[in-house]
Amino acid sequence: MSDNHTSIVSEKTNINNTKELGEKVLQFLIERKIIEEKLTDCTLGVLGYKPGSNFLSVLEKQNGDFLNLGVNGLEVITKRTVFHSNGENLEGIYCPNCKQNQIEKNWSNALDSWYNKSNSDLIKCSNCSYENSITKFIFEPNWAFGDFGLVFWNWGKFKNQFFTDLEKVIGTEIKVIYGKV
Numbered sequence: 695m696s697d698n699h700t701s702i703v704s705e706k707t708n709i710n711n712t713k714e715l716g717e718k719v720l721q722f723l724i725e726r727k728i729i730e731e732k733l734t735d736c737t738l739g740v741l742g743y744k745p746g747s748n749f750l751s752v753l754e755k756q757n758g759d760f761l762n763l764g765v766n767g768l769e770v771i772t773k774r775t776v777f778h779s780n781g782e783n784l785e786g787i788y789c790p791n792c793k794q795n796q797i798e799k800n801w802s803n804a805l806d807s808w809y810n811k812s813n814s815d816l817i818k819c820s821n822c823s824y825e826n827s828i829t830k831f832i833f834e835p836n837w838a839f840g841d842f843g844l845v846f847w848n849w850g851k852f853k854n855q856f857f858t859d860l861e862k863v864i865g866t867e868i869k870v871i872y873g874k875v
């Protein structure tokens with residue numbers, strides 16, 4: 695069986711305080727009993743937080759019998775990561791200026807530069823010649839580039855109110871990426 699995830703990503707966090715931000719968001723989620731306090735083996739490979747007694751308050755509806763799945767936790771990511779949909783193939787990478795598909799470009803250098811936090815993560819559009827950071831291009835299916843993210847495994851569909859509440863706690867806009875592996 696494949697596992698679905700909902701990744702809630704901040705692309706605008708201060709890179710130096712993602713650990714503290716992680717603590718703050720965890721406290722928010724634990725106080726509301728959306729997740730359990732204890733780290734357990736409930737995600738893919740790393741420790742995570744299982745759904746708490748009040749998990750249903752943030753979901754549109756319960757995702758089948760996900761409480762009985764081995765993979766149903768929250769993984770908190772506090773390091774530079776590209777969040778994407780995994781199972782799906784990339785169909786297009788569109789220039790933020792002229793919207794032309796630039797998927798044929800060589801993206802690996804710009805991606806490496808972004809990971810290494812160097813300033814050369816720019817890609818020049820072959821159509822309009824504008825240069826933009828790789829993070830500004832529009833990926834289809836959607837990608838997010840961030841230093842902070844919450845990955846909920848197999849939780850299903852969240853209420854919009856939950857995203858609004860998280861934006862307040864995190865202090866930036868968030869981007870939501872749906873995917874499966």
Ligand SMILES: [Zn+2]
Pocket residue numbers: 789790791792793794819820821822823824
């Ligand atoms: Zn362009």
